[in-house]
Amino acid sequence: MENKNVKETVRKIFTEYLESNGHRKTPERFAILDTIYSINGHFDIDMLYGLMANQENFRVSRATLYNTIILLMDAKLVIKHLFGNSSQYEKSFNIETHHHLICTQCGKVKEVQNEELKDAIANTRLNRFQMSHYSLYIYGICSRCLWAKRRKKTNK
Amino acid sequence: MENKNVKETVRKIFTEYLESNGHRKTPERFAILDTIYSINGHFDIDMLYGLMANQENFRVSRATLYNTIILLMDAKLVIKHLFGNSSQYEKSFNIETHHHLICTQCGKVKEVQNEELKDAIANTRLNRFQMSHYSLYIYGICSRCLWAKRRKKTNK
DNA sequence: GTCAGTGCAAACTTTTTGCAACTAC
DNA sequence: GTAGTTGCAAAAAGTTTGCACTGAC
Numbered sequence: 001m002e003n004k005n006v007k008e009t010v011r012k013i014f015t016e017y018l019e020s021n022g023h024r025k026t027p028e029r030f031a032i033l034d035t036i037y038s039i040n041g042h043f044d045i046d047m048l049y050g051l052m053a054n055q056e057n058f059r060v061s062r063a064t065l066y067n068t069i070i071l072l073m074d075a076k077l078v079i080k081h082l083f084g085n086s087s088q089y090e091k092s093f094n095i096e097t098h099h100h101l102i103c104t105q106c107g108k109v110k111e112v113q114n115e116e117l118k119d120a121i122a123n124t125r126l127n128r129f130q131m132s133h134y135s136l137y138i139y140g141i142c143s144r145c146l147w148a149k150r151r152k153k154t155n156k
Numbered sequence: 157m158e159n160k161n162v163k164e165t166v167r168k169i170f171t172e173y174l175e176s177n178g179h180r181k182t183p184e185r186f187a188i189l190d191t192i193y194s195i196n197g198h199f200d201i202d203m204l205y206g207l208m209a210n211q212e213n214f215r216v217s218r219a220t221l222y223n224t225i226i227l228l229m230d231a232k233l234v235i236k237h238l239f240g241n242s243s244q245y246e247k248s249f250n251i252e253t254h255h256h257l258i259c260t261q262c263g264k265v266k267e268v269q270n271e272e273l274k275d276a277i278a279n280t281r282l283n284r285f286q287m288s289h290y291s292l293y294i295y296g297i298c299s300r301c302l303w304a305k306r307r308k309k310t311n312k
Numbered sequence: 313g314t315c316a317g318t319g320c321a322a323a324c325t326t327t328t329t330g331c332a333a334c335t336a337c
Numbered sequence: 338g339t340a341g342t343t344g345c346a347a348a349a350a351g352t353t354t355g356c357a358c359t360g361a362c
Contacts, residue, residue, distance in 0.1 A: 121273065137293075181362095182317065218319090
């Protein structure tokens with residue numbers, strides 16, 4: 001699905017979500033959705049605020065960003081990650097499921113795809129629990145830091 | 157391994173860790189380790205602070221708790237989780253690997269064991285990355301909230 | 313004796329909240 | 338017109354930092 005199409009589709013999904021939950025369709029909300037779906041990869045509220053402050057049409061307050069992102073998560077259009085210090089978010093419609101490798105040394109986050117893992121998790125039977133989505137964070141040391149560590153050891 | 161034995165073992169591991177990294181073996185650090193290994197399940201800094209404030213021997217500052225927990229994570233005796241608002245921690249030595257079911261409605265966290273899943277993740281080959289541990293968070297709706305939701309829908 | 317570690321309080325960051333003004337319905 | 342939303346600023350919550358004092362080595 002090409003980008004323009006995705007944006008239209010999520011706008012439609014969000015509209016339906018807002019209507020069926022008795023929320024208002026404010027221009028702020030759609031501007032936020034649009035901006036989020038222009039971002040590739042993770043973002044946090046501060047980055048989103050910065051992006052929208054510089055934007056042609058819209059400037060929204062942080063409070064509105066926090067409010068709206070809750071709605072977007074509820075509408076399953078955004079998911080929230082917790083690594084590092086602040087909450088990180090990510091668009092979730094039309095996005096391939098992926099897992100996260102997090103370096104405990106430098107904090108870098110890398111996304112990986114792994115079909116077998118994906119299947120194993122998706123097919124897990126859970127008692128009395130209706131899964132909606134999941135996050136797998138794999139911690140360890142990235143190649144870069146591994147080299148650095150080895151070099152340091154050798155020099156001792 | 158029984159509890160007393162575990163405590164002794166982790167004290168030994170921590171001692172070695174501190175020595176080989178040129179850190180001092182302060183009584184605060186061992187008191188914190190001991191307290192943590194008396195807790196079953198998750199805890200946050202505030203809870204740990206509360207527990208130690210009421211304790212016979214030791215009262216430590218929050219700053220020291222934050223400092224020490226970093227050492228304990230580095231020594232692989234504690235792992236950090238990020239759900240809800242604040243960082244949650246958990247002892248990690250001699251603990252069965254488990255996964256977390258998180259209810260997006262009420263925020264309740266439940267631990268589950270699943271051998272197949274465990275194997276699938278442990279056997280995953282990762283390029284240029286040395287895995288040390290991982291966290292799997294499965295989001296969804298718990299049975300309790302599912303009932304509540306159904307009831308609400310029916311009443312409409 | 314020295315310097316890493318501790319406690320305390322202040323600072324900082326991120327998120328939440330209260331309230332007046334606004335606007336989608 | 339009314340109630341849901343917004344922006345702003347203040348407050349709250351969690352974590353980090355600076356500094357004087359302490360105690361492990």
